[in-house]
Amino acid sequence: MSKESVDITERIVKLKPDWALFSASAFETPELCLNLLQEVQKISKKNLRFVLAIDEINPGLTILLKLQPVFELVNKMQFKISDPDLLLTHHIRSFPRIRLGNNFRTLDYTDNCGTLVRQSPSEVPLNTLIPFKNIQKIETLKAGTAPEKWLNNFLLERDNVAHPDQVVGILRETKGCYLFPGIPFNSILSLKIDKTKIEHVIRLDECSIKNPPFKRFIENMEQEHRLWLSADKEGAKRASVHIRCSGKYPIINTLMKKLLKEIGYNNFELISEIKNEELKQKNSDIYLKLNNFPANKIRQKHIDWSKDLNQILEPLSHFIFLSDLKMENISAALPxxxxxxxxxxxxxxxxxxxxxxxxxxxxxxxxxxxxxxxxxxxxxxxxxxLLEALSASRTWKSAVELASKIKQPRAILFCENENVAAELNLSLTEVPRK
Known part of the structure; x- marks a missing residue:
């Protein structure tokens, strides 16, 4: 990144925003725009969200199509788009669901990478939106034909349920391929480029509560504010709770204090033993029991983790002295x-x-x-x-030379030549069974 981009990034982060509105057309290239968004989001300690603010769809939104963003619509459909002809400036009053079925065998079209591919309806990847102008040829059961001619014939066979000019693409869904009429601006819910999500897209000349994209943006901010108020109320409630911990090991007590503080329980007190006067504290106190102190002596609300903790620490007690361990210079972990x-x-x-x-x-x-x-x-x-037999075995040559001297109750002859085997069989006169 350039020094200017770094300065802008640092200035944005210092403002600690929850939402950042930006204009992609204000950057020299869409890549510079994406790099800045990624860098700001990377170093921001908050869950920063982005809103794309445009004057017109072209070039305000279409400039980002070079990065092939994934569009999510209000009906939860998602697909990658790189062709500006798929984006509409007008609302679609009606367009029937027209499934192509087996009306074509293959499509020859240019994909998002610029590669010419030939695919059958089932081979087209799920949630792929093919611009109609990118289709070179449609192969039917009869023969190949030009896309425009095929579309006219297809709609004519269905009593012109839609006009050919309404069709801007073919969308592959779970049940097959469908004719696609385009994406109205008001139907765009969000964009995602790589791992960077643009939560909303709004037009600066339509910042009215009657405008659906702007209304969704306002409702989203209101929801975030309600969650913040709820979390703030819960934080105040936690901060008012007085927790007393009676742990045996200093390191466990310190670690417990650190963990409870991270989730908002700041009113925390470590005690070595529970005295009678401490038992008379107000009922809002909570005792966190981490040792073997008798629970029946604690009249206030208490949480007994002693058995679970002992079970966890028991294997460690054979290797280290927990009483001697201390935790120094505790620092909060960065989110x-x-x-x-x-x-x-x-x-x-x-x-x-x-x-x-x-x-x-x-x-x-x-x-x-x-x-x-x-x-x-x-x-x-x-x-x-077999080992026993091999220990008493002889080579064929040895058996031939000593045939008359071999005296055994039985013998097995292994030979490929039947005549040679017959000759040795006759020579073994002292072997009854062969």
Whole structure:
């Protein structure tokens, strides 16, 4: 980033905004705009949200189509868009749901990457919106035809339920492909580019509560304000609670104080023992019991974590002296940013997937090794007999030379040549069974 961009980023963050309105057309390139948004969101300690404010759809909104944002509509449909012809300045009064079914075999069209592809209806990726002007050819059961001619014939067969000029694309949904009439501006709920989400898109000349996008923006801010008031009220309620902790180990007490403080319980007191006068405190006090002090002596509200804590710490007691441990220079952990959290989450999910793959491979290997072991167990008796037989075996040459001297009750001859075997069989005169 340039020095100017860094300065702007720092100035925005210092304002500590909850919402940031921006104009994409004010930047030299859409990439610079996206980089600034990502950098501001990265270093902001708040859950900063963005609102795109435009004068006109073109170039105010269309300038971002180069980055192929994912549009989310008010009906929860989501798809990636790069063609400005799909965005409408007017409202669609009515347009029937027209499913294409098996009316074509393949489409030849240019995808968002600029690549010419040929796909059947089932091969088109789910939630893909194909601009009609990007379709080169439509292959039907009879023959290939130009897209415009195919569309006219298709609608004519259905009594012209829609005019061809109303169709701007083909949308792939779960149940198949449908004719698509375009996206009215008022139907746009949000945009997402990579991991940066633009919560709202509003027109500066239509900042009226009667305007649906602006109304959604105001309602969203009001909802956030209500949540903030509720959280502030809950925080005040927590701050008024007096918590007394009677833990055995200093490090556990300190850690407990730190954790409770992070969630708003600031009125916290550590006590080494509970005296009689302390038992007469007001009922709003809460005793956090972390040791073996008899619970029947505590008349106020109390939470007994002693058994759970002892169960957790018991393995550690064999290796370290918990009583000697102390926690110094406690500093509050910085909140993790949403983008950083998502990257961390994605890395963990990748590691989990790799671990699952390795686990499946290990299970397959275990199954093969188990089968091999079972086979070896079954052939063990035969192997023993074979070893005994091999210990008394002779080479064919040796047997031929000493045939008259070999005296055994029985013998097995292994030879590929039947005549050679017959000659040796006759020579073994002292072997009854052969």
């Amino acid at each position: 993790i940013h949403k983008i950083e959290f998502e990257e961390f989450r994605d890395n963990l999910l990748k590691k989990i997937k790799d671990a699952e793959t390795k686990n499946q491979q290990a299970q397959s290997d275990l199954m093969l090794h188990t089968q091999e072991r079972n086979i070896l167990k079954k052939i063990t008796p035969f192997s023993r007999k």
